[in-house]
Amino acid sequence: MTDHRLSRLFPTLDRRQLLAGAVGLSAASALPITAWAQGTTLNVRSYLEPEDYDPLDASGFLEEMLYGCIYRKLIQYVPGDEWAWQNDLAETIKQSSPTTITFTLKPGQMWSDGYGEITAEDVKFSMERHMVEENNSRIKPDLGPFTHVEVTDSHSGIIHMERPFAPIWSIALPYLAGTILCKRATEEAGGKITTAVPPTVSGPYRVSEHRLGERWVLERNPDYSGAAPDFDRVDIIAIVDESAAEIAKEAGDVDFTAIGPGSVQRLQENPPANSQLTLHPALSYTWVGLNLNNPKFEDIRVRQAIMHAIDVPSIMQAAYFDVAEPSTGIIAPGLIGHREKTLIPQQADFARARALLDEAGIDRLAIKIDVLNNVTATTSAQVMQAMMTNAGIDLEISVHESGSFWSLGVAADGERWRDLELTFKRFSMTPDPYYATAWFVTNQIGDWNWEQFSNEEFDRLHEEALSETDNEKRDAMYRRMQDLMEESGAYRFITHEVTANLYADTITPATRPDGLPMVQFFRRA
């Protein structure tokens, strides 16, 4: 190679050029640091990816986190420690009768990308489409006895229900089912928003890119009618594993993540630099369920023996690192219907369990528990396995990946639901007890009611509590329902868990009282 060629590859610099270059480089390197310090990009970790941008397909909080950034509702939860709601699109909204709610929209609230103003027709369209059978809305039960929206003018309407529905203010309107879509854009998209990015949005951010399996890139929505968000860009990054998410946080790749209970003590003792850790009592509920229609458990003494042989405090210690508290039912503290204590003590009583098995004429009982393949579930199962041997029960642990596990009790997915024995499950929850009991009524057998629990009184109370507006009466109803569940011998309640959030001190996160993030309200610190 000649010198000429070399000089083209490696140009020579004189002293002046070198100094100028150094100054330029220094200035350039300062730029991203300044930008970072101003926090113009927010990176939030999500543990799964929502299927699409249509609430019809939504199933839980992950959609809520994304939809909260790009869509709006009539009312929304208020971030903080108390469950409350505030107006979002609604200028006024009130219960005009036990079965009707009257609302008026704020004027001038716009859809992005030239889709015009948000109107009462959009509200009608968004809510009523959940009730259309062929739409197969996953969250239809959230709307309870909702029937239709009567549009009174372009910005006003009346929500009609068949009968009073207490959770309308705590679930139906401020959660997924209350998400308002643009009627015109949805119809143009063929009736469902399954496009790569939504054609129009109304929230503070819009989707600029979806990198499948990696992240959503959101940017400011220039047509947003509310107060401008603090961040130019929000990346919602999919990281399934909590340990990996924690490492990503410490490496600065994410600004906000939930972490597992196993890390809480270590992070409390040695907090990472420039980070904050917060703990929030969660609403979700975890329990060991037993299939009542399995011939092994026909005798209630056998069922009671199993429940007495499960030591909840040991599970709390081993699997939840004493960060969470044992639960007394499926309804968390602070909600209507929460019970102060269980019927069967949370501490195991192996002698009682053994005596019950003896009465049932069983020397050794061999049973199986199906659990998800995660450290909390498998650790809990191992603790149960070790403890149950004290009562003469041999517990076999069967581990499943998520897809396989969540189809175990579903009749449409095969015959396995009939032969289930024990399962260790966790359901997410919203701030109304209706959302907890809805999955254990008789018509949920073969779907979510894997215990195949069927009790007429329970079903009746569930229906009555929906329409009961007296909180004291409602409270008593839900307590009784949990008593019925426990009396059946099919449920051993474990915990409501704790949400532990780790975040950079450059941001001020906003969370619901149960610790789940409301990204649209995040601010720079």
Next chain:
Amino acid sequence: MTHFRYTLLGRLLADPMAVVAIVIISGLVLAAIFADVIAPHDFRAMNMADRFAPPSWHYWLGTDNLGRDTFSRLLQGGRIALYVAMTAVSISALIGLVLGMLAGFGPRWLDNTLLFFFDTLRAYPTIILALALAALLPRGLSTVIIVVVVTSFSEYGRVVRTQTLSLKNAEFILAERAMGASFGRIVFHHILPNVLGPFFILAAMNLPVVITIEAGMSFLGIGVPPGTPSWGATLKDGFDFIRTTPWIILSGGLPLILVTLGFTFLGEALRDQLDPKLRKGR
């Protein structure tokens, strides 16, 4: 009478690499056999007060998240690893031997069919096949063994077929045939002894691979059920808490390294001794 140093064992003991292999493997086998005697603690015993204990005189390799002694669990894990490895390798080797000889001796169509079958199985990525089979079969050691057998017998089959093909037209076999030797005599007296050399080398080399497959499946949660003290399960338990208690995952990896080294050295030494082209000093 043959002098000891000219026997296979004698020749192996003269090879330093083989001696290292024999020491490692013997140590692991003895530790697995006498695990109940050697183990300082009950491998099942949970002791929540001592969980995540670092290595000490009381717990040589520390404890896991349930306060179980890691060293005692690794000793038991050795039993599982050797059981899975020996069983799976024996079954897959036997299947491979029979199918390989059939392919080598059989008609062209049978050879082509079996070859296609071997190549199809070998082309499929082991871990993907393992994941698929594990989803269909109940979890446990039997499933791990089935996965290993399905993924590895074709390798034996191919080696045996190649050896058989090269031998069946050898002059001494043709001479035997000409003298009216039966099919059984040709196979069992002439072909089989000549096939066994590379066959055993392959088996020795495959043992650590099988152990690693079992560990990998257990690490992914599709191998042995939780609570079973397999080496892969120990790795998984350790991985979940790698940031706070790295000794669990390090301890779980140690026997895997040793067993891989031991059997690989043994396979290399066997190859040196059994493959005439590589045999030195004679």
